[in-house]
Amino acid sequence: MTVPARGFPVAEYAGRLARAQALMAGAGLAGILLTTEAEIRYFSGFQTLFWQSPTRPWFLFVPTEGKPVAVIPEIGADLMRRTWIEDIRTWPAPQPGDDGISLLIDLLAPHARRGARIGLLKGHETHLRMPLADYERLIAGLPGLGIVDATGIVRALRMVKSPAEIEKIAHICGVASRTFARVPEFATEGRPLDEVFRAFRRTCLDEGADDVPYLVGGADQGGYHDVISPPVARPLRAGDVLMLDTGSVFDGYFCDFDRNWAIGPASDAARRAHEVLYRATEAGMAAARPGATSRDLFAAMRAVIAEYDTGPGDVGRLGHGLGMQLTEWPSHAAFDETVLEENMVLTLEPSLSYGDGRIMVHEENIVVTSGAPRLLSARASAELPVIR
Amino acid sequence: MTVPARGFPVAEYAGRLARAQALMAGAGLAGILLTTEAEIRYFSGFQTLFWQSPTRPWFLFVPTEGKPVAVIPEIGADLMRRTWIEDIRTWPAPQPGDDGISLLIDLLAPHARRGARIGLLKGHETHLRMPLADYERLIAGLPGLGIVDATGIVRALRMVKSPAEIEKIAHICGVASRTFARVPEFATEGRPLDEVFRAFRRTCLDEGADDVPYLVGGADQGGYHDVISPPVARPLRAGDVLMLDTGSVFDGYFCDFDRNWAIGPASDAARRAHEVLYRATEAGMAAARPGATSRDLFAAMRAVIAEYDTGPGDVGRLGHGLGMQLTEWPSHAAFDETVLEENMVLTLEPSLSYGDGRIMVHEENIVVTSGAPRLLSARASAELPVIR
Numbered sequence: 001m002t003v004p005a006r007g008f009p010v011a012e013y014a015g016r017l018a019r020a021q022a023l024m025a026g027a028g029l030a031g032i033l034l035t036t037e038a039e040i041r042y043f044s045g046f047q048t049l050f051w052q053s054p055t056r057p058w059f060l061f062v063p064t065e066g067k068p069v070a071v072i073p074e075i076g077a078d079l080m081r082r083t084w085i086e087d088i089r090t091w092p093a094p095q096p097g098d099d100g101i102s103l104l105i106d107l108l109a110p111h112a113r114r115g116a117r118i119g120l121l122k123g124h125e126t127h128l129r130m131p132l133a134d135y136e137r138l139i140a141g142l143p144g145l146g147i148v149d150a151t152g153i154v155r156a157l158r159m160v161k162s163p164a165e166i167e168k169i170a171h172i173c174g175v176a177s178r179t180f181a182r183v184p185e186f187a188t189e190g191r192p193l194d195e196v197f198r199a200f201r202r203t204c205l206d207e208g209a210d211d212v213p214y215l216v217g218g219a220d221q222g223g224y225h226d227v228i229s230p231p232v233a234r235p236l237r238a239g240d241v242l243m244l245d246t247g248s249v250f251d252g253y254f255c256d257f258d259r260n261w262a263i264g265p266a267s268d269a270a271r272r273a274h275e276v277l278y279r280a281t282e283a284g285m286a287a288a289r290p291g292a293t294s295r296d297l298f299a300a301m302r303a304v305i306a307e308y309d310t311g312p313g314d315v316g317r318l319g320h321g322l323g324m325q326l327t328e329w330p331s332h333a334a335f336d337e338t339v340l341e342e343n344m345v346l347t348l349e350p351s352l353s354y355g356d357g358r359i360m361v362h363e364e365n366i367v368v369t370s371g372a373p374r375l376l377s378a379r380a381s382a383e384l385p386v387i388r
Numbered sequence: 389m390t391v392p393a394r395g396f397p398v399a400e401y402a403g404r405l406a407r408a409q410a411l412m413a414g415a416g417l418a419g420i421l422l423t424t425e426a427e428i429r430y431f432s433g434f435q436t437l438f439w440q441s442p443t444r445p446w447f448l449f450v451p452t453e454g455k456p457v458a459v460i461p462e463i464g465a466d467l468m469r470r471t472w473i474e475d476i477r478t479w480p481a482p483q484p485g486d487d488g489i490s491l492l493i494d495l496l497a498p499h500a501r502r503g504a505r506i507g508l509l510k511g512h513e514t515h516l517r518m519p520l521a522d523y524e525r526l527i528a529g530l531p532g533l534g535i536v537d538a539t540g541i542v543r544a545l546r547m548v549k550s551p552a553e554i555e556k557i558a559h560i561c562g563v564a565s566r567t568f569a570r571v572p573e574f575a576t577e578g579r580p581l582d583e584v585f586r587a588f589r590r591t592c593l594d595e596g597a598d599d600v601p602y603l604v605g606g607a608d609q610g611g612y613h614d615v616i617s618p619p620v621a622r623p624l625r626a627g628d629v630l631m632l633d634t635g636s637v638f639d640g641y642f643c644d645f646d647r648n649w650a651i652g653p654a655s656d657a658a659r660r661a662h663e664v665l666y667r668a669t670e671a672g673m674a675a676a677r678p679g680a681t682s683r684d685l686f687a688a689m690r691a692v693i694a695e696y697d698t699g700p701g702d703v704g705r706l707g708h709g710l711g712m713q714l715t716e717w718p719s720h721a722a723f724d725e726t727v728l729e730e731n732m733v734l735t736l737e738p739s740l741s742y743g744d745g746r747i748m749v750h751e752e753n754i755v756v757t758s759g760a761p762r763l764l765s766a767r768a769s770a771e772l773p774v775i776r
Contacts, residue, residue, distance in 0.1 A: 124482065127518060198598075233394075
């Protein structure tokens with residue numbers, strides 16, 4: 001197993017910037033102001049877990065000409081200086097009276113004076129990571145500046161991955177695949193579910209994950225009932241269906257897939273659910289070609305699921321994009337007509353309801369290629385595996 | 389070691405609600421609309437790692453009379469029904485054309501029609517977790533509704549912890565303390581720093597953490613240079629000062645403290661820095677009494693640091709609140725005149741610069757009591773410990 005190099009060469013960031021600037025110029029924007037972790041990392045390479053502290057806002061302005069400008073708390077200056085960013089403006093945050101706002105006004109005032117427009121992420125799956133009152137003060141301090149939604153630009157860039165990004169995602173998918181293969185070692189009858197979660201995290205670290213920030217699942221007689229719960233201390237029992245779903249991380253890139261197991265003998269209903277979902281995933285893979293849409297993937301998987309689904313079974317979509325975040329655009333759903341392109345990394349995540357309010361979810365991670373998609377996760381078995 | 393019970397009795401949530409409602413009534417608010425994880429969990433008990441997916445917004449409206457109302461994606465309904473919340477309104481998210489907005493308008497329209505005011509978190513250390521364009525549509529759909537900043541109300545409530553909350557924080561502080569005690573087993577000369585990080589996470593899980601979402605640190609000859617970096621693969625060398633800083637979690641509550649070690653012989657400068665920071669923390673503990681302010685804690689620690697600090701050494705503050713988030717209000721800084729109260733959980737985090745751009749940080753977790761603060765972290769040694 002070769003571990004991919006950490007970080008990216010400067011050419012990766014230069015390429016991202018050039019593509020962004022072409023789109024910004026086309027949209028008549030003077031730049032895009034970013035406030036969120038994934039976007040700031042995408043354009044700068046600035047990577048830190050410090051984002052978990054809600055105290056300090058961080059800003060990166062990507063101008064339509066020239067390199068990005070960082071406006072960040074002093075505590076991050078040393079780390080930002082190790083990236084390719086050169087213009088780094090800092091203040092001693094936290095400073096609630098002026099947490100970067102006057103620095104941003106200084107930076108953006110020339111654009112405001114000439115009535116330019118800048119982009120902000122305002123659309124689906126985005127949020128503004130700064131105090132809303134500070135944002136209102138910023139806008140009030142920049143009369144004449146146009147603010148437009150730039151979600152489409154950032155979405156278009158981030159959805160298509162570079163070879164180096166795919167290599168990192170493939171690596172963490174391999175780590176998680178090896179971890180899932182070892183689940184039968186510790187997910188045995190009598191073992192409390194919270195201990196199974198803890199053992200999964202430890203094993204995944206052993207296999208090479210930097211971290212396991214996302215781990216959800218469930219276990220219950222004949223099937224589980226929801227797919228986003230933290231674990232309870234209830235011991236696994238014969239007759240349970242167990243599901244574990246992980247977003248593990250290598251160098252800031254996620255995998256996102258799950259696996260199901262029967263503890264002891266599996267019910268016919270659960271085995272049938274698994275078999276249907278396996279075939280739904282096959283149908284999703286067959287449909288995942290450049291030129292098809294996310295909606296097509298949804299329809300292909302949904303057609304198979306409909307053979308069996310006896311209830312709403314609706315988790316809103318049947319998969320999504322994957323990369324720097326656990327879930328990214330697009331959504332495999334009836335509303336999403338995103339056209340697939342080579343080098344999009346996607347989850348295929350068919351789910352169904354069965355029995356009395358039970359749900360089953362199945363998930364694989366793929367890269368769209370010119371031909372059949374490349375599977376990044378080690379394919380689940382066609383039959384529901386049994387842990388005895 | 390007794391592991392605290394998970395979750396809280398309903399009385400805990402009823403008490404939080406009653407206190408919030410008294411403050412809301414006093415401020416003339418009809419309710420508070422919440423969009424962020426910690427606040428929604430604080431009032432409902434809804435706990436899931438699913439917040440890591442940026443795709444779906446989640447809402448909780450806390451009215452000034454009656455119980456909170458959840459407006460959430462259907463995928464969370466089962467989990468929310470297991471909380472004390474009764475009025476749960478869902479939609480099949482993601483649904484970019486209407487991600488909960490019409491449900492919120494239905495809920496809030498009666499307040500808008502009578503020109504009432506509702507609170508939103510707009511202040512320091514907050515953000516609005518929903519697409520900004522959706523927020524603008526929501527406001528446009530509620531003519532007559534007043535929107536005011538309710539940060540002060542939520543801040544006042546969350547800063548003072550209940551005994552059950554303190555028990556959870558104390559537990560995870562114990563887990564991390566035992567983990568730090570075992571660091572000399574794996575942080576040895578020649579071991580790459582990223583492997584040290586991985587071993588720390590595994591050990592912390594062994595000791596009882598649910599997860600180790602925050603782990604930063606550094607190591608370098610004579611001292612490290614920043615305090616928010618991810619690890620590099622560089623092996624530890626004799627003459628390094630190593631720092632590890634963790635926010636580990638038990639049942640949704642954080643610890644947040646660090647420890648320093650010398651790998652092999654320590655320089656006089658590093659030993660002196662550690663000794664000064666130890667005394668600064670002592671001064672912070674001596675000052676941490678009900679009636680003192682965060683500013684007083686800052687001043688007490690800063691007075692000791694000033695004996696030695698030869699540079700700016702400015703990470704913006706010398707500690708903060710702690711609980712459901714890695715960092716919470718208040719900030720031990722010159723700007724923060726928050727008056728300390730019994731049952732506030734705080735970090736004391738003196739830091740200083742020394743030598744040629746080196747920094748050292750020291751951190752303990754405490755609870756304010758009527759007398760001397762209760763130390764939740766096992767006190768660091770007075771002298772910089774050496775790993776040989």
